[in-house]
Amino acid sequence: MTIKLTRGSYALPGTTLGYKTGTWRTQRPEHRHSSAPCHTACPAGEDPQAWLALLDEGKPREAWELLVSVNPMPAITGRVCPHPCESGCNRGQYDEPLAIHSVERFLGDEAIAKDWTYPVTAPPVQAPHVAVIGAGPAGLTAAYHLLRQGLQVTVFDKLAEAGGTLFTIPDYRMPREIVRAEIGRLLATGIVFKPNHELGRDLHLRELQQDYAAVFLAPGAMKSTEWNVDGVTPNDLHDGLHLLKRWSDVASLPEMKSAAVIGGGNTAIDIARILKRNGVDTHIVIHSSLPDPDNPAADDMRAIPREIQQALEEGVRIHDHHGVKRLILRGEKLSGIEIVRMRKLPDNKGRLHRVAFEGTESILHVDQVIPAIGQKIDPTGMERLLTGSSHFKVSERGQLAGNGNLYAGGDAIEGNGGTVTEAVGNGRVAAEAIAAALRQEKLPAITAPEPISFESLNMEYFEPARREEQDILPVQERVGEAEIEHGLSPLQAAHEANRCFACGNCLRCDNCWTLCPDSAVLKTQELASDGSFYVFDYDYCKGCGLCAIECPTGYIAIASE
């Protein structure tokens, strides 16, 4: 159609929209979702940036629901997890990493305070039934996820109360009322809990395997590794785990003025700090080294660095690179130990072994020596699964080799670092594997996605912002059971959520929409199908790539055509 304008001139009606500049393009922008480093680092499998995003949008409850769709005990892990997510956080290369663990704890505490219900629906009555042995972090997480997968589940524990190893963590860092509150709410989602059921006494593995569609074993590692020095022990020897349990159950400790704790794991640190709080002059003797946060090494003590730091602040003396050479006994009572400097050194074949250096011996005058050198499974009732090994060997999805419907997780499996968060991750992964096996589906191999790098982000669009730290009791007030770290306020939690870079995900910041010289980025009202709030109009996109360079979060990639 032509329109007569004036004599001698005419024009076709229409805008340049009729001309598709997209035909010029040799490359195209695409939304590319990458895993944030906090996600790939989390042993439980959480995607913190995703729930931080919801919190940043002012939706704490939705944030919590997303969090517990992976990890059902955020109030607990928010307190005790060594938070590798924060070590991975890209923001650490800009100013300071996000205080992810503090926000996790905040959400967990909010859920308890406001009684938010877990996103679980009751399984159908004819659903297959799975048995879980052990009501610790791994067992309870598995039970919760089995329920979420539409299966019925019964959890057995030999103790009267659910919680397992969580009750050996001292109150000052993991208050038992929080453990009880979170686990109580978790059990109330529909998990059948049978306390006082001990494997080998009340239950038998073969019967369980016959009566239930699958069995998840999470007995923990609640037996101390034996310890002696050249076959000698004092007659009143107490190991660290035993003392922690005793303190937890009846709040009493044997009479002592000074003690040497042997070992550098969390049990050693926990019992040392409890002893110190009870006025005992406490030493830790450990052949590995104190961690240097700037220079982590393979030989570092295994305990969480933050806990080691707090123990030192509280006056626990740590003799790193030392070993016990001799017990000094008076009769069968201890009066001291002889310690010696040691190092791990390679021999001629390059194998590392410990060397004690002659002439570096010294005496520690202590009246108790408390070994905390490792824990293993109590094999009662599971002897046939543990021939020749102290821990279960399982596949990456938690299946016990050669044992059909048996799965295991938590401290009882080989290769775990002994953290609650790893146990949570084991429980979830195994639950998914069990559900898939019962549906006769095959799960793909677990792949570890490459996290998006700091260099892929555009720092021009962010501002430095101070990390919110939890208030911590000053050393002189850390005397009783009182929790030493306080939670974040809602405002502080919101501030932290706002600091998140949303690495590899759409921040909905409008940058691409604002900066496209060709108006080829369109904003959507609802979430677009690919998880962003924008779509590319390839009819007009010339493929300049400006949006990809200027995307703050590395969410836009350029693909050649």
Place this chain on the structure above:
Amino acid sequence: MSTDKQTITTDSLVKLRKNQPRFEGIESGHRACLGCGEALAARLVTEAAGPDVMIANATGCLEIFTTPWPESAWRLPWMHSLFENTGAIAAGMEAALKAQGKPTKVLAFGGDGGTFDIGFQALSGMLERGHNVLYVCFDNEAYMNTGIQRSSSTPHAAMTTTSPPGSDRMGKRHLKKDILSIVAAHHIPYAATTSVAYPSDLRKKIRRAMEIEGPTFIQIHSPCPLGWGHDGEYSIKVARLAVQTGLFPIIELERQEMIGSMPIRHPRPVTDYLGLQQRFRHLFNKDDARAVEELAHIQALADHNIKHYDLRGDGMDRLDSDGADTVRRGGMRWA
């Protein structure tokens, strides 16, 4: 890492385009080059100015790429003027609207050639007569439309087709004209510089000028990937560095008095800016003493700007050269 393919139909894209939550005076389909700073700047201006405007547009890239006959990318009343008479045309439009009692604001658009050089007389007359026109100069520092010839806006030592570096010269011999001071010397109510790298600043200044009754002038630094010799994807990065080095000061003048500036938080060395652009590549020959001297000269020009306009920031400022482009979840920054 997974690439998410969008699943949206052409029909719903068309519908979506019609329902964008902003006013766009320029449609897609215009023929600007990839990563064109001027196309972006012009769209941002129309977005902030709104639909109740009329435009007089000098000859130049913007005029060419928006109106390939018989189409137009403009969704506003728009008139093509000559290179030299945009000021006069805009003044006439304003006078006609005034006579009809219509409140529609007249905008005049020109490139640096049409503003600094060829249309300068008409601009000066328009300013002197006090017409209620907002004159926007899209400054890409050369005659890009006709093949990258030097203008009086081309910065010192830049290579253009008419200021090639060689045995006698290291690019343009002369300095960039200080058009803002000249314009402000007409004692107009408002004259300001801004940059496409800071859309919030740009839109804020357009809105401010729109509210003023009388002649106002805004100079927008708009990279030209072809003329400056950088990839289109770096247009914003280059524009931002021009500000962060101090080579393009972001300032506001009212009746010749400086009333505001964008502080520079961490001044960057000019080589960060120059090194991204082919038009300055002859300055990076370390064996040529003239190149070394010119780099020092350009750094001195930047330092002079920072001192003269007092641009050095005092700590962290929300609206300084690092803070003014901060993003937030939900797009809160682009006011």
